[in-house]
Amino acid sequence: MTTATADEFETHRPRLFGLAYRMLGSAEEAEDTVQDAYLRFSGADRARIEHPAAWLAKVVTNLCLTRLTSARARREQYIGPWLPEPVVxxxxxxGPLESAEQRDAVSMAMLVLLERLTPTERAVYVLREAFAYGHREIAEVLDLTEANCRQLYRRAVQRVGEARSRFEPAPERQVELVxxxxxxxxxxDLARLEKLLAADVVWSSDGGGKVSAARRPVEGREKVSRFxxxxxxxxxxxxxxxxxxxxxxxxxxxxxxxxxxxVVALELSDGLVVHARAVVNPDKLAFAGRQLGGAQGL
Known part of the structure; x- marks a missing residue:
C-alpha cells in the first residue's frame, strides 16, 4: 500500500471504529475488524472503488456480521451478566457526543439492549441511528432490498424499545455526584450512599468468570449500598x-x-444513580486502560 493510500485509510479509521464498536460491543474486536478492513483496502483494486467511505463501511459491516454470528453462541455461555467493553x-x-441522545446511543444500557437484535437488525439499526444512513444506502451495504431494510429497522426499534426518558444533571453536578x-x-457511609441511589437502583457486575463478581444483578437501594x-x-x-x-x-x-x-459506569437520572454497571473482567479492560493511562486518583 502506498503512503497516500494508507493516509487515506487513516482518515476513515475513527468512523470505522465507531461503527464496529457499536456493532460488536467490544473495543478489541472493533480494532481487529478495522485492521482486517485495512488489509482488504490495501489489496483492493483502487480503480474499482469509486467511493472509499461507502466501500469501507460495507466491508466493516459485513466483517462485523460474521463476528456477531459466532459471538452470539459465546455469549449464551457467558458466566454472569454480559456488559460491553468500556470505552472512554x-x-x-x-465521535461527538454533544446531546443526551448521542450519549445514550453508546451507553452500556443501549449496547446491552442491542444484544436483543439479530446481527442484520443490529446493522440496520446502527447504520440508521448512529450514522444517519438512508434505507437505500443501508440496502446497498447489506445487499438487501430497501423494503426489507425498512422492515428490519421497524422490528429493531420495537425490540430495543422507545428511547428512555432521562433527566441528567448538569456536567458539573455529575462530577460532584460521582x-x-x-x-x-x-x-x-451507608446513610450518605443511600441518599445518592434511586430506590430501585440496580448494580450489575461483569466478571466473565475470570474474577470474583456478583453473578446476578443486585437490586434496591439498601441491598446495593450494603453490597x-x-x-x-x-x-x-x-x-x-x-x-x-x-x-x-x-x-x-x-x-x-x-x-x-x-470500571463502574453510573447511569444517572434526577440526580440519583439508577443503574451502576461494573466491568471487572480483565479481558474487557485493556482498551480503556490504555486510554486512561492511570490518571491521578481521587
Missing amino acids: TSDGTL ASFVAAARDG LVGLVERFMQGVHFTTAELNGEPAVAAWAGDTLLG
Missing part, C-alpha cells in the same frame, strides 16, 4: 480511584498501581 468517550473516540458516590462507598460497602471493605484496600466519561456516562475507575482493576 470524552476524547471523541466514538465524587460523593466514591467517598461514601470508600468511607462505608458496595462490603465490596470496598473486602477488595478495595490500597486501591485508588479516578473518574472518567465512559460510554457517554460518568464513571469510576479502580486502580492498583497502574493496573486497571475495574
Whole structure:
C-alpha cells in the first residue's frame, strides 16, 4: 500500500471504529475488524472503488456480521451478566457526543439492549441511528432490498424499545455526584450512599468468570449500598480511584498501581444513580486502560 493510500485509510479509521464498536460491543474486536478492513483496502483494486467511505463501511459491516454470528453462541455461555467493553468517550473516540441522545446511543444500557437484535437488525439499526444512513444506502451495504431494510429497522426499534426518558444533571453536578458516590462507598457511609441511589437502583457486575463478581444483578437501594460497602471493605484496600466519561456516562475507575482493576459506569437520572454497571473482567479492560493511562486518583 502506498503512503497516500494508507493516509487515506487513516482518515476513515475513527468512523470505522465507531461503527464496529457499536456493532460488536467490544473495543478489541472493533480494532481487529478495522485492521482486517485495512488489509482488504490495501489489496483492493483502487480503480474499482469509486467511493472509499461507502466501500469501507460495507466491508466493516459485513466483517462485523460474521463476528456477531459466532459471538452470539459465546455469549449464551457467558458466566454472569454480559456488559460491553468500556470505552472512554470524552476524547471523541466514538465521535461527538454533544446531546443526551448521542450519549445514550453508546451507553452500556443501549449496547446491552442491542444484544436483543439479530446481527442484520443490529446493522440496520446502527447504520440508521448512529450514522444517519438512508434505507437505500443501508440496502446497498447489506445487499438487501430497501423494503426489507425498512422492515428490519421497524422490528429493531420495537425490540430495543422507545428511547428512555432521562433527566441528567448538569456536567458539573455529575462530577460532584460521582465524587460523593466514591467517598461514601470508600468511607462505608451507608446513610450518605443511600441518599445518592434511586430506590430501585440496580448494580450489575461483569466478571466473565475470570474474577470474583456478583453473578446476578443486585437490586434496591439498601441491598446495593450494603453490597458496595462490603465490596470496598473486602477488595478495595490500597486501591485508588479516578473518574472518567465512559460510554457517554460518568464513571469510576479502580486502580492498583497502574493496573486497571475495574470500571463502574453510573447511569444517572434526577440526580440519583439508577443503574451502576461494573466491568471487572480483565479481558474487557485493556482498551480503556490504555486510554486512561492511570490518571491521578481521587
